Amino acid sequence: MKKSRFSRIVFFLTLIFLFMPLIVLVVYAFNESKNMSWTGFSLVWFQRLFTASRSIWRAFWNSILIALSSAATATAIGTLGAIGINWYSFKLKKYVQTISLLPLILPEIIIGVSMLIFFVGAGLHLGLLRIYIAHTTFNLPFVLLVLMSRLDEFDFSIIEAARDLGAREHQTLLKVIIPMAMPGIISAFLIAVTMSLEDFVITSFVSGPGSSTLPVHIYSMIRTGVSPVVNALSVVLLGGTAGLVFLMRPFFKYITHE
Amino acid sequence: MKGSEVRIEGIDKHFGDFHALKNVGVDIQKGEFFSLLGPSGCGKTTLLRIIAGFETPSAGIVYVDGRNILPLPPNRRQVNTIFQNYALFPHLTVFENVAFALRLKKYGKQEINSKVEEYLNLTKLTGQEYKKPAQLSGGQKQRVAIARALVNEPDVLLLDEPLSALDAKLRQHMLIELDMIHDKIGITFIYVTHDQQEALSVSDHIAVMNEGRIVQVGNPTEIYESPADIFVANFIGEANLFNGTVTAVEGEMVWVAVEPLGILKVTMEPGDLEGTRDFKPGRRVSITVRPEKINISLEKPADLPADAFNFFPCAVDEVIYNGFQSKFFVTIPDFARFTLKVFKQHMSYYSTGSEINWKDKAWIWWKADDAYLVEVHDA
Numbered sequence A: 001m002k003k004s005r006f007s008r009i010v011f012f013l014t015l016i017f018l019f020m021p022l023i024v025l026v027v028y029a030f031n032e033s034k035n036m037s038w039t040g041f042s043l044v045w046f047q048r049l050f051t052a053s054r055s056i057w058r059a060f061w062n063s064i065l066i067a068l069s070s071a072a073t074a075t076a077i078g079t080l081g082a083i084g085i086n087w088y089s090f091k092l093k094k095y096v097q098t099i100s101l102l103p104l105i106l107p108e109i110i111i112g113v114s115m116l117i118f119f120v121g122a123g124l125h126l127g128l129l130r131i132y133i134a135h136t137t138f139n140l141p142f143v144l145l146v147l148m149s150r151l152d153e154f155d156f157s158i159i160e161a162a163r164d165l166g167a168r169e170h171q172t173l174l175k176v177i178i179p180m181a182m183p184g185i186i187s188a189f190l191i192a193v194t195m196s197l198e199d200f201v202i203t204s205f206v207s208g209p210g211s212s213t214l215p216v217h218i219y220s221m222i223r224t225g226v227s228p229v230v231n232a233l234s235v236v237l238l239g240g241t242a243g244l245v246f247l248m249r250p251f252f253k254y255i256t257h258e
Numbered sequence B: 001m002k003g004s005e006v007r008i009e010g011i012d013k014h015f016g017d018f019h020a021l022k023n024v025g026v027d028i029q030k031g032e033f034f035s036l037l038g039p040s041g042c043g044k045t046t047l048l049r050i051i052a053g054f055e056t057p058s059a060g061i062v063y064v065d066g067r068n069i070l071p072l073p074p075n076r077r078q079v080n081t082i083f084q085n086y087a088l089f090p091h092l093t094v095f096e097n098v099a100f101a102l103r104l105k106k107y108g109k110q111e112i113n114s115k116v117e118e119y120l121n122l123t124k125l126t127g128q129e130y131k132k133p134a135q136l137s138g139g140q141k142q143r144v145a146i147a148r149a150l151v152n153e154p155d156v157l158l159l160d161e162p163l164s165a166l167d168a169k170l171r172q173h174m175l176i177e178l179d180m181i182h183d184k185i186g187i188t189f190i191y192v193t194h195d196q197q198e199a200l201s202v203s204d205h206i207a208v209m210n211e212g213r214i215v216q217v218g219n220p221t222e223i224y225e226s227p228a229d230i231f232v233a234n235f236i237g238e239a240n241l242f243n244g245t246v247t248a249v250e251g252e253m254v255w256v257a258v259e260p261l262g263i264l265k266v267t268m269e270p271g272d273l274e275g276t277r278d279f280k281p282g283r284r285v286s287i288t289v290r291p292e293k294i295n296i297s298l299e300k301p302a303d304l305p306a307d308a309f310n311f312f313p314c315a316v317d318e319v320i321y322n323g324f325q326s327k328f329f330v331t332i333p334d335f336a337r338f339t340l341k342v343f344k345q346h347m348s349y350y351s352t353g354s355e356i357n358w359k360d361k362a363w364i365w366w367k368a369d370d371a372y373l374v375e376v377h378d379a
């Protein structure tokens, strides 16, 4: 009895600890006043967000654009890469496999700095293009990881069977390998979108003036004082994220599968 | 006759340092049910994969109807494979699995429907069209794999231990079905198995393989009754082997000294002692006697002509009752380290003669022409 009450208390404390900041944030998004004292319920910050915050929305659409395009690119390259690494043998295969997964454990700040140095050295000035390339790069290892574990479940003899039944190499890819890997491809894509949307460290290194994504933009807004508009935006994003997680549910088993 | 003739010549295959196939050559006739039989790891799958095009031999040629097929990729060979683990496409329904090859060939809708139905019918899968492979039983998956390969109307069908994943009863059943399908469509079947019963029961010809070599090719009776060497004799069915030295040859009769049993008599077939099987006095040989060809009884057999039979007193060490037969494990006095197997069929309801039990003293005998001589290759 005692023990179960104790664990229940710990459980609730943990929940409060985890979610209190979010609750505070949500509550203050509906506060009328600009500072931390509660003066009454209001939707004024939402109104401000949707009508008078062009730069936020520009950053928002940048984020979406970057997320979708970099995730699509990373998924395409990563899928083909995973198929190659998994099912075809070539020289240095082991090294390619290791190196391609290295960025997973590399500190983001190092990736960020190295990307910046690379872009400066390459004379690439377009902010959005830089961010797109950077996001594609850091998403690639995740896509590879998800797809390689998905492909691992399938027997190579399925590919041989397709060839045996008359499929040429590209037909095998289009009619067998890709449809079979589709759940993995979708979940890899969704992970890549999420990672890209929430990335801050790397993006802040490579983004230029006028080409920031939402996290970087919010950070720059907050440096000049917390605006409740950010709270309102956070509520909108929270809702959006929850919706996305809900949509992703069927694919969770492929993500967590080892 | 449909199907193709397959001719394998001088195939060698190395995997790094490992020599998996050693100068393998065999002729497979149009439309026959040909088995590759051998223990695990002897290279059966490797040979099959070379024919299918998934593996390139280090040397040698594979001809199908006189044409070298080695330069062709797997998708351009008129050869289809049934894989050991079925290798069905998990994302496609049974219908689509079977239709796969036809869609690649851009057949019309009508034609695809009628052909797929025809082969689903042949493999007794009607009604399962819209299931996914994961929803099928092992036997059904096997049938889909068969239908999927046959719908292509190949000249040669390669089967790699297709029944090994099924339970014993179902295996029997599917084997008979495979044989019936073979009879119906008449193409060449090359069937890989390590189960000698399967191979003996359905094959027109069998190639017995061991350690990357083909050691004997023949029809089931030849393989069983005239094994080429000790390996084949032991691998196919059960055998009693006596090692000895030829002391005399007269006509078809060979006398072999087996220590410490004495002289055993073996009658060979006319002509069998010519050519390569040259059993001169002094040759080391092995005599094989199949257990079912040895008679056993409690009384000493009377009236057996001594020059046509071998007989010995023995002690019964073990009796195993199997319903249709009894297996006796017996030893001959002075030869106790060597246990002989004797199988006695129960041909009639009442057993003939008195019943033989554990620890009885009994007599065994066999006809000189029921034994077979095998050369011993001195190692």
Ligand SMILES: Nc1ncnc2c1ncn2[C@@H]1O[C@H](COP(=O)(O)OP(=O)(O)OP(=O)(O)O)[C@@H](O)[C@H]1O
Pocket: B015, B018, B020, B038, B039, B040, B041, B042, B043, B044, B045, B046, B047, B194
């Ligand atoms: N890709 C490969 N690389 C290295 N060795 C291989 C390869 N494929 C097969 N071998 C080796 O070649 C030998 C023959 O293999 P194979 O698969 O042909 O045997 P098998 O007769 O089909 O045996 P089983 O009855 O167990 O299926 C084995 O010793 C195996 O280890």
Ligand SMILES: [Mg+2]
Pocket: B044, B045, B046, B160
């Ligand atoms: Mg095999």
